[in-house]
Amino acid sequence: MPDSTERQELLDAATRLRGATERLAAQFEETDAFARQTRRLTNHLRGAFLVLALVVVALAVTTVRANDANDKATRLQEYQQASCELANESRQDNRDLWDTVLQLLAPPGEKQSPGLRKFTTALKAQVVQTYTPRDCSRVSEGKAG
Numbered sequence: 392m393p394d395s396t397e398r399q400e401l402l403d404a405a406t407r408l409r410g411a412t413e414r415l416a417a418q419f420e421e422t423d424a425f426a427r428q429t430r431r432l433t434n435h436l437r438g439a440f441l442v443l444a445l446v447v448v449a450l451a452v453t454t455v456r457a458n459d460a461n462d463k464a465t466r467l468q469e470y471q472q473a474s475c476e477l478a479n480e481s482r483q484d485n486r487d488l489w490d491t492v493l494q495l496l497a498p499p500g501e502k503q504s505p506g507l508r509k510f511t512t513a514l515k516a517q518v519v520q521t522y523t524p525r526d527c528s529r530v531s532e533g534k535a536g
Contacts, residue, residue: 475527482522
């Protein structure tokens with residue numbers, strides 16, 4: 392049988408062992424809490440990266456669509472410019488045609504009756520007003536006319 396000193400040493404060693412075991416258990420609990428917090432933060436970080444990836448994809452799609460819309464607008468402006476110029480050519484052709492018709496009605500240098508002169512003058516004014524060329528430089532402003 393151990394004597395009292397040995398017994399006391401064994402009791403002291405058991406007490407120290409219990410204290411160390413309790414400290415170790417506390418450290419395990421603290422480590423477990425840190426692990427749970429780390430997993431939670433990792434999940435939040437994954438979610439943030441997912442949101443960031445979705446924003447980047449949405450931004451890329453928006454950029455592509457905006458670029459396409461800009462290309463279409465540019466082509467539309469080019470078509471409008473060409474259309475305006477072709478319409479002006481058509482207007483000039485109509486003016487030339489009406490000038491020919493009016494010259495046949497009342498050739499220059501021939502005596503014209505006042506009624507015919509009034510009619511041809513009014514018709515020339517109407518032709519000029521109807522077939523006036525449009526300002527195609529204003530097409531880009533959306534105000535051709």
